[in-house]
Amino acid sequence: MLSSLLTIGLGHYLFVSGALFVMGLLGVLLRKNILVILMSIELMLNGVNLAFVTFGYFLNDVNGAVIVLFVIAIAAAEAAVGLALIVTLFKNFKEANIRFFEHLKG
Amino acid sequence: MTEVFIFYIFAALTVFAGLGVLLHPNPIMCALHLVAAMIGIAGLFFNLNAPFIAAVQIMVYAGAVMVLFLFVIMIFDLKEEGRGIFSYGALSNFLKILFAGLFSGLLLSSILFKISRFGYLIPDKTAPQFEVRNLAKVMFTDYVFAFEVLGLLLLVIPIGTVALSRIRGGTHAQ
Numbered sequence: 457m458l459s460s461l462l463t464i465g466l467g468h469y470l471f472v473s474g475a476l477f478v479m480g481l482l483g484v485l486l487r488k489n490i491l492v493i494l495m496s497i498e499l500m501l502n503g504v505n506l507a508f509v510t511f512g513y514f515l516n517d518v519n520g521a522v523i524v525l526f527v528i529a530i531a532a533a534e535a536a537v538g539l540a541l542i543v544t545l546f547k548n549f550k551e552a553n554i555r556f557f558e559h560l561k562g
Numbered sequence: 563m564t565e566v567f568i569f570y571i572f573a574a575l576t577v578f579a580g581l582g583v584l585l586h587p588n589p590i591m592c593a594l595h596l597v598a599a600m601i602g603i604a605g606l607f608f609n610l611n612a613p614f615i616a617a618v619q620i621m622v623y624a625g626a627v628m629v630l631f632l633f634v635i636m637i638f639d640l641k642e643e644g645r646g647i648f649s650y651g652a653l654s655n656f657l658k659i660l661f662a663g664l665f666s667g668l669l670l671s672s673i674l675f676k677i678s679r680f681g682y683l684i685p686d687k688t689a690p691q692f693e694v695r696n697l698a699k700v701m702f703t704d705y706v707f708a709f710e711v712l713g714l715l716l717l718v719i720p721i722g723t724v725a726l727s728r729i730r731g732g733t734h735a736q
Binding site for chain 1: 565566569573576577580581583584589592593596599600603606607609610611612614615618619622623626627630631634635637638640646647648649650655658659662665666669670673674676677680681683685686689691692696697700701704705708712715716719720722723724726727729
């Protein structure tokens with residue numbers, strides 16, 4: 457038991473990665489504020505990145521890290537577009553609660 | 563031994579900061595917790611022998627993306643949400659938590675399966691497999707098409723962002 461705590465293996469990193477993904481999932485499902493929902497999506501993306509780098513490290517494969525670079529670039533682009541949409545929503549509704557965006561027409 | 567300590571410190575930082583994003587009522591504090599989580603993940607990348615990825619993580623996420631988030635929060639002057647931070651509906655929230663629990667059980671079982679198959683793997687700590695040179699070799703040979711498409715995407719995204727944030731109108735125009 458103690459030795460499995462003191463030698464860091466594949467599983468330890470994967471547990472952290474899975475915990476991050478589930479916390480992001482709960483944030484997307486439960487939170488009301490649309491900005492916090494976007495932040496939770498970033499949290500999920502980071503959990504996946506951690507899993508990629510972990511497998512790349514333990515399997516001695518450089519592809520894991522390259523894919524993480526692509527994911528980071530796309531996540532930054534996605535955050536920019538999402539925030540532009542949120543700015544437009546704020547301008548029209550003066551409200552951050554996701555419940556008020558049920559009827560979007562044009 | 564030091565890498566064990568580094569792992570536990572940064573893993574605890576990451577998990578607690580993630581819980582802060584999930585549970586804190588104030589959006590600005592959520593954003594700051596997200597920065598802490600990014601820094602924790604960068605530390606874990608560093609521990610995984612990938613210092614370049616860790617540096618990119620801090621620059622892009624803790625730098626660029628979080629500045630955007632804080633900028634938007636401060637422009638619109640978001641206050642703490644008064645009446646509960648979670649969406650309404652007891653039944654729907656119960657179902658959401660139930661299915662998230664089922665999903666985390668699935669994730670846990672697949673992680674345990676991976677450990678039972680790949681748990682014996684001992685990484686080669688002396689090999690600098692995530693060095694910038696190796697990353698660049700793979701990125702500019704195997705993934706060169708994806709890299710070009712990514713460049714096109716990063717050209718289109720700023721134009722789309724500016725166009726989107728200048729939209730006035732639709733049926734809700736005031």
